[in-house]
Amino acid sequence: MKKMVIVGFGFMGVVHAKNIIASDKLELLGIVDNRSADIFADIDKTGNQGNCDLPLERLKQTPVYKTLDECCKIEKPDAVSICVPLFMHYELTKKALNLGLDVLLEKPFCPELGQCRELIELAEEKNRIMMVAHCVRFAPAWKFLAERIRDKCYGELKLLTTTRMCGEPTWGVWLDTEIKKTCGGSLFDLLIHDIDFANSCLGLPENIEVNLKVDEYWELLFRYNDNQAKVSIKGGFLYQHTPFVSEYAATFEKGSIRFSSLQSDVIHIGTDKGNEFITMNGDAYQAELEYFAKCIENRSKPERCLPVSSLQAIEICRNIRNTKHT
Numbered sequence: 001m002k003k004m005v006i007v008g009f010g011f012m013g014v015v016h017a018k019n020i021i022a023s024d025k026l027e028l029l030g031i032v033d034n035r036s037a038d039i040f041a042d043i044d045k046t047g048n049q050g051n052c053d054l055p056l057e058r059l060k061q062t063p064v065y066k067t068l069d070e071c072c073k074i075e076k077p078d079a080v081s082i083c084v085p086l087f088m089h090y091e092l093t094k095k096a097l098n099l100g101l102d103v104l105l106e107k108p109f110c111p112e113l114g115q116c117r118e119l120i121e122l123a124e125e126k127n128r129i130m131m132v133a134h135c136v137r138f139a140p141a142w143k144f145l146a147e148r149i150r151d152k153c154y155g156e157l158k159l160l161t162t163t164r165m166c167g168e169p170t171w172g173v174w175l176d177t178e179i180k181k182t183c184g185g186s187l188f189d190l191l192i193h194d195i196d197f198a199n200s201c202l203g204l205p206e207n208i209e210v211n212l213k214v215d216e217y218w219e220l221l222f223r224y225n226d227n228q229a230k231v232s233i234k235g236g237f238l239y240q241h242t243p244f245v246s247e248y249a250a251t252f253e254k255g256s257i258r259f260s261s262l263q264s265d266v267i268h269i270g271t272d273k274g275n276e277f278i279t280m281n282g283d284a285y286q287a288e289l290e291y292f293a294k295c296i297e298n299r300s301k302p303e304r305c306l307p308v309s310s311l312q313a314i315e316i317c318r319n320i321r322n323t324k325h326t
């Protein structure tokens, strides 16, 4: 069993903690959070997807620390899951790598490309495993789509449209107007999921058009050089408390695949043979954590989600942000 600690016990920290406790490869030794308030209060109500079935009693038995240094001195962990706001990603990941820990860092990687590069080099130098937690790559319905794009079972992909929307976050550090400004808005926080997914399946786009931007809502079109596929990425933050939804529709030469998180256990496939429904099981966050656990156990690079690809997602978001749009 690898010993793991968590830094940042907000929405995502709680998700990671729950999955570490459920894993037979990992042991949760400590939680680091610098909040002065009770970190266990209302943890089932934070976030945009609800934190259900939490092992509350087990969580409350976990030692809590204010800093990673303090936690490491006592708990001597092998790895850390970093779930703090974006502006703290670089500093805390650098600290963790220098303390000799393997790192699972919540997305997005870091705001500056130089910071991402420096951390990739540091992880190499220290011989540590580092993975940025792009959970969509591990979500069953999205993994299914990635496999069909690769195996061309329905022919070449012609068009992928994705939609990802939710109300503007109203929990945790998002309530601090100064920190909120550093989170990168819906592009870096939300749409980066679809941007990274498209990169993982189709490589880097040759051209990106920003077709619409209204406040924190975006419509993007990705075109590829040697590939006929186009990718349309839509969504962002809507008015606060609007429920989360993530959807895709993929059209191939000989069929279409559709998915919506509103019916998250089913994928719909249309071909000339008719209509097919495939049932999906499994949780993206748990699959992501189990994969990271396997990588640190085997000392193997996280090939399914390399940090260099997480850097490329940041680079694309930065380019989009700098693109002139109406």
Ligand SMILES: NC(=O)c1ccc[n+]([C@@H]2O[C@H](COP(=O)([O-])OP(=O)(O)OC[C@H]3O[C@@H](n4cnc5c(N)ncnc54)[C@H](O)[C@@H]3O)[C@@H](O)[C@H]2O)c1
Residues within 6 Å of the ligand: 007, 008, 009, 010, 011, 012, 013, 032, 033, 034, 035, 046, 066, 083, 084, 085, 086, 088, 106, 107, 108, 133, 135, 171, 172, 173, 174, 189
């Ligand atoms: N993969 C996903 O689906 C997903 C969903 C939501 C958020 N995220 C990502 O997770 C990260 C955290 O987001 P969140 O929604 O959990 O935020 P949050 O505000 O709910 O939690 C952040 C926590 O970090 C703590 N913190 C801040 N600075 C700290 C420090 N220096 N040391 C220790 N603790 C510190 C805060 O007290 C807070 O409890 C962000 O990078 C965000 O983009 C990912």
